[in-house]
Amino acid sequence: MDGLPSCALLCLTEAVASSSCSLLELDCICHNALLTTQLQTCGLQNCTVKDNLRSMRFLYDTCDYPVVVDNKVFPAIIIAGIVLASVAVTLRISGRLIGSRLGLDDAVILLSMATAIAISIIGLIYIRLGLGKDIWFVPFADITKIFHLYYFEEILYVASIALTKISMLLLLLRLFPDENFRRATYIVLAFTICWGLGIFLANSFSCQPISYFWHMWDGEHEGKCIEHAHLLWAHAIINILLDVVIIGLPLSTLIRLNLSWAKKIGICSMFAIGIVVTIVSILRFTSSLSFDMLDNPTKNFVSIGIWSLVEVYLAIISVSMPGVCAFFNYTSARCSSKKSSAAYGGGRSSSRRSPGASNAHGNGTIPTPREVTSGTFQSANREQGEFIRLQEIDSFRT
Template sequence: MASLANSAALLPPCAKLACLNTAISNSNCPPTDQACIYSTGAINNNATLCIKAACTVRELLVAQNVTNRPCGVEPAVNSTYVPIMIAFITLAAVAVSLQLLARVLTDMPIWWDDGANCTSMVTCIAYTVTMVQLKSGGFGTDIWAIPTENITSQLKGYYILGILYVVACVLFRASIILYYIRVFRGSQSKQLMWNTLVVNFLIGLPFTTVSVFRCRPISYAWLQWDGQHTGYCVNDKIFTWLGFMIPLVFDFWVLIVPLPSIMKLQLSLKRKILIFIMFSTGLS
């Protein structure tokens, strides 16, 4: 455990002695009793309030790092998403590759659904690579434990992730709808499928645009955290909820679009249900 003197020496000027000494003097702990000081919540709370009032965000994070470490407070670190994402993106890449191979081996022409599927796959790979790179800079770790010089680059990467996610979702839905159009080319529901494709892009375009230009200036998206820059961003909470609910409802619609065409097939009800499940789970 580092000494109190060493910890105080590492504090930024705004947080030094004044805040720490005041908090200790207002407690029952002797200045030399580190165990008492580190274990007393009132001291930590009083010092934190003082530091928040006197320091900038950058200085506050440095002070929190300096004071947490000697107290034995370890940052929460969650990197479990990395192997999961790598596993799923690998499986997806294998599936897309096998689909293209099947097209070639069966002399089936490559069509727009394959193009949308491959483009979506490339976007997902870019998303995964960006996520893995961010991990090395502290992504998934308590912000106070991340070097302040890394936070801006982390938030810039997070900004890029948001755009890649929206684009990948739009392209993936497009690939599914285009596949419906390929399979049910002579169906009376083909116009409904084309309309669904148009709506997909009409929904995706504003969400992509807002993802890119949600802050003015754009750089404010990754610079606002330190409180030293001026700008404006849309309400993240509202945008997140809309970005979740509207595409979710539309996803259910995409799942049931082929249902009228499936029901008109000259097959038993059991086979129709199996075909619908196949389309719904993406096993086609």
């Protein structure tokens, strides 16, 4: 029994005395479920946190219990998610640079992307420190580091989610000049900014002193914290409700467009892709209902961490989808117009063209943002570039 803390040895002696095993019968002790349960309960009541973890490590090593490390899916999600989100944002920005100009919504999504990159880096460090292992297999110093990183990851997570929603609302303001729609969008935007700032500050100052957040696990430091589960639930519930509101905002306006139902469904589906993000938010919320930061956290962080990563990446991708569609529409239109120009020039003499026969859109390029066709909105401010056209998202040719 060398290496077993004295408090745990006392618990073991008491538990064995009331069982059919003896201290020398390790196989009997290890496979007596009632005895090991009594031993763990006694350790929680009489040992320090660190001694209890030493006891659990001793029990697993001595009894040769199977050790399961859950660290395969987490890095795969990080790598796949950050690559896909980066591609989506790059195409969005490229499409905007080709078709019109960058706006505030683009700047905000770049900020959200920066927070997603930071979250991804933290996630990879998690794996190196021991995320996915039972906490009694992780060195004490690394446990503190994991909690420290988790503190920053939670702050970055709520910031990224709020920024993504703000970017979407700013995009809607660039798309729709209707005053009633814009008034409603501004109200939702103001609420989202206040909610994002509030939950950011609540997570940042959830513990007093702040350092108690990453030291509270060992039971050796003094401090107090807001119940972490309450913060998770409050954020999740408002987050889901905002998703529903933001998804619903443009749909009624889009349905009234002068388009075929097939195109209406296609465009509405593109805006409603955020429903997938909402489903992920709900799954993260259900995962958080049973989450306890102090109950084997290095193992339990994995589940809620995966849902958080998926939500962050999918949110960025879904908000970038209109810009991605714009990029492909612009590049496709330009390729088509070049082919048409080449075919026309090869089949007819340029001297036979009438003055009005030249491409109305200027040298075979796609229509400029100032040209408005059926199914779009017009505004007196369009020439100043305040609005972008819905054609920049999808082609409305009938």
